[in-house]
Amino acid sequence: MASKTEKKEIPLDQQDLTSLQSSILEKLKELGPMTRDQLCEEFGFGKHKTVSTDKYLLREKGLRYQEVNEQYDKRTTIYDNLEKMEKRKLVERFSRSNGKSGRPLVYWKIKK
Numbered sequence: 784m785a786s787k788t789e790k791k792e793i794p795l796d797q798q799d800l801t802s803l804q805s806s807i808l809e810k811l812k813e814l815g816p817m818t819r820d821q822l823c824e825e826f827g828f829g830k831h832k833t834v835s836t837d838k839y840l841l842r843e844k845g846l847r848y849q850e851v852n853e854q855y856d857k858r859t860t861i862y863d864n865l866e867k868m869e870k871r872k873l874v875e876r877f878s879r880s881n882g883k884s885g886r887p888l889v890y891w892k893i894k895k
Contacts, residue, residue, distance in 0.1 A: 804864050808893065811874065816892040819862055823855035830855055865891050 800808070810825050811817060817825070830853045868874045875894045878887040 800868075801864065803860070804868055807861070807864060807868070808873065811891065811893050816877070816890040818888055818890055819858055819865070820855055822861050822891075823858055826857075826861075828855045828857045 806826070807822060810822060814825070833852050833854050865874060865876075869876065872894055874891050876889050876891050878889055880887045
């Protein structure tokens with residue numbers, strides 16, 4: 784008879800994960816491949832405004848004023864943790880074009 788305090792065995796490749804890394808893995812298992820912004824949205828992180836001060840980028844876009852965008856808080860934290868998990872071969876990234884010019888979207892998925 785198993786006791787109520789018996790713990791589930793954790794696979795070796797998932798040991799020593801932070802709580803955020805474990806949560807990221809659970810989201811990817813549950814919802815499939817996701818971008819960083821999608822992960823931030825799932826975790827309920829807020830957004831903050833960013834202002835582009837790169838005069839070359841602004842000139843290239845034909846803008847006279849600073850460009851204001853919104854980015855998720857903790858977006859870099861998510862990325863840093865995804866990078867660490869990628870090094871441990873738990874997740875991998877792949878690109879998918881969104882049909883627009885510019886950089887393709889980068890998705891993260893659990894490595895099989």
